[in-house]
Each structure stands twice: as structure tokens, then as C-alpha cells.
Amino acid sequence: MRAWGSRVLSLALALGLCFGIEFLFGAIGEAYWTRLAFLAGLFVVLSVSLNIINGICGQFSIGHAAFYHIGAYVTGYLTVTFYAKFGVASLPWLLMLIVVGAVAAGLVGFVVGLPSLKLRGDYLAIVTLGFGEIIRIITINISEIGGAYGYEGITKIHPLWLVWFLAVCCIAVSRNLLKSAHGLSFLAIREDEVAASAMGVNVTRTKVTAFVIGAMFAGAAGVLFAHHEGFITTENFKMEVSFIILTMVVLGGTGSITGSTLAAIALFGIPEVLRGLKDGEGNPLMITAAAFVASILAIVLVVAAIKRLTVRFHGTFAKKTGIIFAAIAAGFVAQLILSVGLQQIPALSEMQLEVSKLRMVIFAGTLIVVMLLRPQGVLAHHEFSWELVKKVLRINRPKEASA
């Protein structure tokens, strides 16, 4: 019975967290921030679900946006056609659509996965890439769902808590999978297909299952996206989106749920935060340049600090926190010195720059730097756990213990 108690408790905590997020952003009351929180939640779902396929099962799929696309368009069509007629309350309707969208995407995942998952590595990547484009081009050519102009008039239903609840579900499912023997068979396929099948693991079935689970969550995310925007076009689901999701998974550490989650929030957040530096509003070039260099430096130092901490760095808690804070402080100091220094050059201080154009350059620069420093991803194969927290925070006294 205790086992069930803790399950109910975690479910309650999850719901509490999601309503907490909704309440928090309701209190802030800015539509812009609420929208960011919503989209960040969607990207968490997308990246954690792709992690099931790419990270856990090791199947290199780069067409994840296609499933997102299917969920959005299928349920968008249902809402436009039937919602007004049926007069159902909005929340049950949306919940039903999430199921429909997930099943639709899952079915497509099954049909595509069955033949293509016999391929490995690069070949599978090419097939999934092509599949993503096929879905997009088919949509462009169906005028009933807006074609190339985009599909409008989808009733907006978008409770913020629901998207985060979906994210929590996706994370929980991945975590439960990894805790079970089933999850180990998924990992075994990633490690060595031939050996896995020699141990009695049905390789094809397991791969298709991973593909379908990932597709279903992406489909569900698509449903929420369509009903958040009210207007969707194929531009929302192009190849670039698939690549961003893939980048989140790889950058966070392929296979790490914690990594995919944090990378989704960070990679979605960084360009949005940089958008805050608006064009021409007294943002001279030097400040931009300083911010650019300083942010890269700060990231480098923080990543280096994390690297040392995970490689069994012996030091006190104070020393460890000190390193991280020093890294962040060094970034700030560098920014300060650079901006003061650059101000001394008159020609530079008068130049104005459209910062938004540099936004994606900064974003890309960050990616390159992180990948160079830590090719296995920021968290590599590590997962968040209370043991890890204890380990990192522990004040090591190895000398006393051995004496």
C-alpha cells in the first residue's frame, strides 16, 4: 500500500507543480512570458520524446517535427469542423484531442517505422528526414486545411498547466522505462543490435515501439501547439524545427532525460532572452560585442566547472559552489571590462547595430562552443537523482575516512 501512496503523492505533486506554474505566470500577467512558458513546455515534450527514440533506443531519427505536425493538423481540422457543432466544454474536448492526436501520430509512426527501422544510422536518418518533408509537402497541397497559406480559425484552448503536465508525463514515462527491464532492452539495442537479438530481444518490435512512444508524445505536443496558436502553417513544422529538437537532445547529453529537459528550456530560452536586446534602442555595438564574448566565456567556464564536478572532483561544498560562482562572476567582470574598454574607442561607441540579427549567431556560437568542450553533451549520460545531488554537495573527507 505504501507503494501506491507514494505514486499518488508524486502524481499530486506533479499536478501541483503544473498548477503552480500556471498560477505563477498568471500572477506575472504578461502574455509574452506566458507564451514563452507554454512553448518552452512544448519543446520539453518534443526533446524528451525524441530522446526516447534517439537517446535511449539509439535510432537516429531527424524527422521528429513530422509527428508534431500530424498532431497539430489532424486535431486542428477536428476542432474547426466539429467543435462548434458539438458544443462540448473546452477542456474535455482538448483532452480528447490530445488522445486523438497522439494516436494519429503514433499510427503514422508505426507505419513509417515498420519498414524503415530495418535501416541503421545514416540511412534511417535520411528516411526520417524525407518523411518529414513528405508530410509537409502533402499538407501544402491540401487546400481544405489551408495549404500553403496556413490553417486558421482553430479555436484557442490553451491551459498552461496542461502543457507542463504533458511534459511531466513524458519525463515520467522515460524515467519509468529506464528503471524497468524493458528499458534495459531498449538500451541494449542502442549498444549492440546483434547481441541484443542473440539475447532474445525482439529488435524490430522494440525499435518500432520506441518510435511509436516518441511519436505519440510529439503528436500530443502538436495538438497543444495548434490550439495555442489558433493559426498554423507548415512553416511551424519545417526541417529546422526537427533539427532544433535534435540539437536539444544531443546538447543535453544523448540518453539523459535531465539533459534533454534542461537543454530544451535553455535552447528555447536563449534566443528569446536575446530578443530582449531590441533593435536600435540605444544598444551600441560594443555592449553587444561585450555581451556576446562574455556570455560565451561564462558558458565555457560553467561547463568546465560542471565537467570537473562530475569527474569526481574532491573539494568541499564551499569550494565547488565557489567555482561555479567564480565562473559566472568572471563572465560579468569580462563584460564590464569589455564594455568600458570598447567605450574608449570613439568610432565604436557611436555605431548602432541591429542586435536581433546577431541573435542566431550568438545562439549558434554557443552551440559550437558547448559541443567543442563537451561532445558527449552537457550532462552526458548523467541523470538527476538525489544521490547525485548528495554526491556533488558532499563535503569530502577522504583522508579522515581512510585513517
Place this chain on the structure above:
Amino acid sequence: MNGPVLELKGATIKFGGLVAVNNVSFELQKGVLFGLIGPNGAGKTTCFNLITGVYTPTSGDILFKGERINGLQPHKIARKGICRTFQNIRLFKSMSVLENVVVGGFLRHKTGLLSALTYMPWSVNETEELKKEAHELLKVMDLDDVAGVRASDLPYGKQRRLEIARAMATKPDLILLDEPAAGMNPYEKADLQKTVRRLRDDFDKTVLLIEHDMRFVMGLCEHIVVLDHGEEIARGGPEAIRCDPKVIEAYLGEAV
């Protein structure tokens, strides 16, 4: 059951014009240590791949406990009770030693994926059971002290032993070892000989092994079949094989 555990009846496989295994027939009685030897390229590993379903024979039959198994997929054959190790070690490298063995026991896992994804207590319990079994097996194989270590971090000899442990976790009736002693030093080889003998004596397994090291095979196997260029050239006990002129010729060339 009194019939042979494994029976090859004229098993043949052709890759294009190349006949890799030609009309090979032998049978394994329950509880034997059976050796399959031959020079490089003789078709020994191909033979294993035929038995474990990696390849389907072009002609001929493979029977396991009287049942025809040629053409079945590898995972189905594993479920019937044949398990193998690999010539070039194929462990699940970034997984722990314990997890490797748990995957071996996964074919007996009954709870569905849905209960696993929702963390149902019965699924959790069954996984715990598998882990407990794996721990016991590791103890028997003298690997329990490294249960939490990444498989790729193990020394070579232990990796070989882990591969055998993983195969044992499927609880097979017949276990196939593909060059288990390759790359081992004499101490490790002696150790391995003991382990293989225990598979038969303590666990009642039938063992078919491929090996290059003649001394290793001669000291271990009761029956030996020698292949060369995909064909059987000799069979019998270790003594008979040692003196067989055809075997000497195949291994050392005619000049001896």
C-alpha cells in the same frame, strides 16, 4: 528427452558463388562438451550464425531438440534455448555488468511495456526479481565484485566471462562459445577451462565451442569436428584428431 540436443543435417550456405559451409552434419548429445575447430576461414563462425539464426541455410536442416529451427529469427532461437557469445566481444559497453546480465534474463520477463511505463508495482517487482537473479549469477561467475562497473571498463578476461554470464542468464539448454579463449594469457585460459567445465558439470548445459587454441580444445572437449573450406574433414575424440593426417595438413600445410 533422449534424442540429440542439436542436430545439423547437411547444412549448407552459399554467399553468391562462395560455399561457406558445405553439407555439414553433426549431432550433439545432451551434456557434451563439443568442439568445432579448423583453420581461419573454415566456416566455423558461419556455422554458429546458421545455428543462431543470423543466416538461413541455403539447404539442409538444423534441428534443436527434434524441432526444425532454420529460418527462425535470432531472438526466437534464443527463446527456444540456444544462446551464444561472440568472437569479437559484443557486450552492451556503456551499461553496467549487472544490467548486461539483466538483459540476458529479459526473455523471461512477462509484464507488459504499459505497466513498465506507468511504474506499476508488479512490473517493478519483476525487474527486481531479474536483478536478484542476475546478482546470483554474477556471484557464481565470480563477477559480483564488479556488478556496478561499466562493461567496457572491465579487463579483457572478465569481459569474456561476463559474455558467458550474460548468455547463461537466458537459461539456455545449449550454449555456443565463439573463440572464448582468444587473446587470453595462459592463466586466464586455465581459468576459462574451469568455467566452461562448470557450465556442463554444475549447470547441466550442453556446450559447443569454437576455438583456435588446440591445447585448449584438446584439454576440454570430448567430441571434436574439424572444418576446412566449409567442409568437415575429420571428427572424433581429441586423441584421434591430434593424429589425423588431414587435420595436420589443414593446420600446418603439406610440408610436415
